[in-house]
Amino acid sequence: GQGPANPVNQLGFKAVAKHTLDKVVVPEGYSAQIIYALGDPLTPQAPAFRNDGTDTAFDQRAGDHHDGIEWFGLDAQGKPSTAAALRGLLAMNHEATTDEKLTSFFIHADGGKASLPRPAAEVDKELMIHGLSVVEVQSDGKRWSYKPASAFNRRITTMTEAEIHGPARGSEHLVTKYDASATKARGTLNNCGSGKTPWGTYVSGEENWFGYFFRDAKDDAARKKDKQVQALIRYGRKAGAASRHGWESAGPQDQYVRWNNSAIGASAKEDYRNEMNTFGYVVELDPYDSKAALRKRTALGRMGHENITFARVSAGQPVVAYMGDDARGEYIYKFVSDAKWDPADANAANRLAAGDKYLNKGTLFAARFKDDGTGEWLELSMKNPVIANSSYFEFKSDADIAIFTRLAADAVGATKMDRPEWGGVNPRNGEVYITLTNNSNRTVATADAANPRVYTDAKAGKEQKGNVNGHIIRLAEKQPQEATFRWDIYLFASEAGADRGKVNLSNLTDDNDLSSPDGLVFSQATGLCWIQTDDGAYTDVTNCMLLAAMPGRVGDGGAKTLSYGDKQVKTYVGKEQSAATFKRFLVGPKGAEITGITETPDGRALFINIQHPGENTKMANVTDPSKYESQWPANAGYGNGKRPRSATIVITRNDGGVIGT
Ligand code: FEO
């Protein structure tokens, strides 16, 4: 549809103050309720979660590190409903796990083994706490709860079979011992941001998957005739790279060895050299069908995917999606489908067939931001001679571009950004907002119009390198499929007290100051823009937060020049903020990131995820709750034990009204 259902024009709540308490604080007149936490049973067979590190069967429980989340309504008969607001499914990502020195210490009784080789019993649990979940939830009109025995409940883990779709299907680079035809792969990993397709399925981005793979110090030599050495390095795996959890060390069995990039045999059909190429995609799930296979949509490229946000669809026009690759100096991408939108597909009976139609064939682009306030989308396909004739990397086909996407974007000279995280499309005008969370590698020498801010004044006791607090860039296109755009910087995140001329460039105050914007989602009900933080720079003053904004439009501010000694950087900034346009709505518990946000279609229930509370706890203190950084959600009355747990909360207004208005 076009435009929010019930557009609001003011922020009707009192700003929440910054705090460092171990609890969730929402505005006066609102309530937050915990409904679904790490370890909660998803089948009648799974025992209640003890939360003391002795629990098993995580393939039948909520996974860890709840992240992107989307609502899918159900009517009273349990059929898909776009209008339902009291019963539905929540599909979500379980990105990672709170860890120290290889081990996910809160899920092992004694913290686990922090050295190699890792015990198989510990790795088996860790393999199962990553992935996705689907859980049924309902409201009785006052309280929300999840249904532990719902037939819709589902877990997808690092070991669940997935289908490969799009240009990379059948590629030689995806041939594995598991599937010599390169049409199937196992699992999904480090799923971060999410999206909802115009045809009603869930899409999820595989983000920091490369860190789970080991590479032997001698691997460059072993692969010396293999162009993948260049790609492995470009995707963060230099020879000698250790893996995050040492899963490859747990034994000779296939489920462990697959994490070893250097387990090279006589041919790719017999070894594991291509396992890593089966991760890094957008994956699509039909949350209403608990049996349908996960589909890896390779046409959307392989990168450190954050979320996927769709442009407003128009009949007879392509379907367009925007994506960020979250690492320092990576790119912003756009996908334009070959197929033209048929509004009947909004209610497609076979939702994954609609996914095949729109997401398997199309063109990928990477963004170049120019210093005159315009930009262009650079085509990543064999039709672009810069790629077809590249001397930087040998691209033989669109399959190669789908698998080695970062190298294609390098080849065309896209703009290196300050860590692109979530994107959102303003339902009022179609403008695209993308958070750039921070970038410690940004220097005065590399500052450019789209990434213009570099901290040059050291602040005692704090890391003040590069773009410390992040910013939010926005794009205006005449049509979503256009190859050009106008842009400006909607918001510079900052501490309220920072220098107004150099750092606090959006005039933030105690009502709305923030650091490291990450999640960003526009409400389809109200048009409000919700912004979430994943911060380490301002956490001495405040835990991470959720804010609500009423943004204007690209070009509503003006040009601004930032000076660094002899160097001048001209940029374009949106209008300054005030408490009327931007306000803090929630502050979370200690050590937690606030991430993932979705709502019922009436805008009266807002679901968000509290990720990794207590993540700064030391493993040595795992059996001593008094030394935990956080005891949330136990200290809010939820569940057994005191170990902190990632969890979904639902926020409602005490008078039943629309959130934020
Ligand atoms: Fe998982 Fe870029 O955040």
Ligand code: CA
């Ligand atoms: Ca994120």
Ligand code: CA
């Ligand atoms: Ca982040």
Ligand code: CA
């Ligand atoms: Ca995270």
